Amino acid sequence: MNYLIAVLSDRIQAEAAYLALEKASIKSTILGRGYKTADEFGLIDPKEQAQKQARLMAFWLIPFGFFAGVGFSVATGLDTFAWAGEIGNHIVGGLLGAMGGAFGSVFVGGGVGLVAGSGDALPYRNRLNEGKYIVVVQGSEILSRQATNILREFAPENIQGYADEIG
Known part of the structure; x- marks a missing residue:
């Protein structure tokens, strides 16, 4: 499973990115005020x-x-x-x-x-505490590439991909 994480500066950008991903049939999650918290999503403290x-x-x-x-x-x-x-x-x-x-x-x-022990979770938590929003896409590598192209249109502050490799 691959993860694509994009940090967006405000709620309007995050919602627009979410809708653009939804239009392309890509499921995503928004983290931030009014949406899921870092703990609910599973970012370690x-x-x-x-x-x-x-x-x-x-x-x-x-x-x-x-x-x-x-x-x-x-x-x-x-x-x-x-x-x-x-x-x-x-x-x-x-x-x-x-x-x-x-x-x-x-x-x-x-x-x-x-x-x-924190890995990259701490910088993402800090960004959420600053009032920024994070859009997360989970899926295959091909899906992550498609989502990357869509999310780049919204000029995210940061966009990072992770591969969850087991074994």
């Missing part, structure tokens, strides 16, 4: 993706950090916390390792997810 990535990393990094902290404490034999005793030192070391894992999951999982 980068903040939500970053939170998911941070949670997934925390699932692995916190236990790993705990055991790494205990292992480090046992291997080095350091008596960092004299008040805790030998076993308490190992447990405190494990808790500190778990905290390191939690921080790593937030900074790496959340930060990388926020920066790299």
Whole structure:
């Protein structure tokens, strides 16, 4: 399945482009105020993706950090916390390792997810927030080419094609 996304500056242009595509028997969708939202269409929210990535990393990094902290404490034999005793030192070391894992999951999982996980969805979301409209055409490559020719007549701010390749 191919996607063709055109960013248009106002509602009148978006509706005119939609009607021109409809006249050519090409189904399309308008995103913007009064039409579908980015969430309804399925454009991912980068903040939500970053939170998911941070949670997934925390699932692995916190236990790993705990055991790494205990292992480090046992291997080095350091008596960092004299008040805790030998076993308490190992447990405190494990808790500190778990905290390191939690921080790593937030900074790496959340930060990388926020920066790299959004793909092109963030610029399109920003354009919608600016009050612009997006016309999306889904279909075959031939249909995308026909739609491109029609949409270029409306001088879109941006027109971009994507191929959804599976496997």
